[in-house]
Amino acid sequence: MRQVVLDTETTGLEPEAGHRVIEIGCYELEQRRATGETFHAYLNPGRPVDPEAMAVHGITDAFLADKPRFADLAQTFVAFVANAEVIIHNAPFDVGFLDYELARLGEAWGRLEDHCRVVDSLAMARQQHPGQRNSLDALCRRYGIDNSSRTLHGALLDAEILAEVYLAMTGGQVTLHLGGDEGGPAAARIDPPRPVSSDRPRLPVIEPAEAALNAHVAWLDRLDESAGKPCVWRQLESGAAS
Numbered sequence: 001m002r003q004v005v006l007d008t009e010t011t012g013l014e015p016e017a018g019h020r021v022i023e024i025g026c027y028e029l030e031q032r033r034a035t036g037e038t039f040h041a042y043l044n045p046g047r048p049v050d051p052e053a054m055a056v057h058g059i060t061d062a063f064l065a066d067k068p069r070f071a072d073l074a075q076t077f078v079a080f081v082a083n084a085e086v087i088i089h090n091a092p093f094d095v096g097f098l099d100y101e102l103a104r105l106g107e108a109w110g111r112l113e114d115h116c117r118v119v120d121s122l123a124m125a126r127q128q129h130p131g132q133r134n135s136l137d138a139l140c141r142r143y144g145i146d147n148s149s150r151t152l153h154g155a156l157l158d159a160e161i162l163a164e165v166y167l168a169m170t171g172g173q174v175t176l177h178l179g180g181d182e183g184g185p186a187a188a189r190i191d192p193p194r195p196v197s198s199d200r201p202r203l204p205v206i207e208p209a210e211a212a213l214n215a216h217v218a219w220l221d222r223l224d225e226s227a228g229k230p231c232v233w234r235q236l237e238s239g240a241a242s
Helices: 050-056 070-081 090-103 121-129 134-143 155-171 209-226 234-239
Strands: 001-010 019-028 033-042 085-088 118-121
Touching: 001 050, 001 070, 001 155, 001 234, 019 070, 019 090, 019 155, 033 070, 033 155, 050 121, 070 090, 085 090, 085 155, 118 121, 121 155, 134 155, 155 209
Parallel strands: 001 085, 085 118
Antiparallel strands: 001 019, 019 033
């Protein structure tokens, strides 16, 4: 399975207001392993970068002045993402901008999802961690992924970090390895479990206090009432459930 992790930087927040893409970063995975292949480009948007956006990514008008236009690299970009599963954090934002850039080139270019399948990793994170912060930085902290180099947003760096986050969210892998090194398809190296020694001391069993037992029984009563039948714990106690 070929996957491309994608991120963009833009001149502002809304393509409807004429804002444009100024950086695209793509990081390729094959069978959940980094291939070393990337697509990365800075783009001249033909308009100024908003100061608020510049404060986020640090990309200036002067830096972009001699960069190619999106039209110059559109074919190469589309070829890179073609037929891949493209993973984007907060996909509607990036897809909206890329669709706007493609539309400017003409109807024949279609939309991004005419060339690839888009997966929104933010939507996935919200399902897995409801009610919690699910920004890329928050997910890095949650999964123990080093993002110390991310002092400013950058499309290729963010795409690589997102690749690690996505792999951690979907299978426990948190370290990227290029294809061809030793080991199986998963890059995480996990030692097999060791058997427990038979002569180890027995673990102490701490009996709950009477108040805790009464509170537990009351909680099970409420579960029974809400379910309209004995809850799983009561079924286990009675031997009705396997």
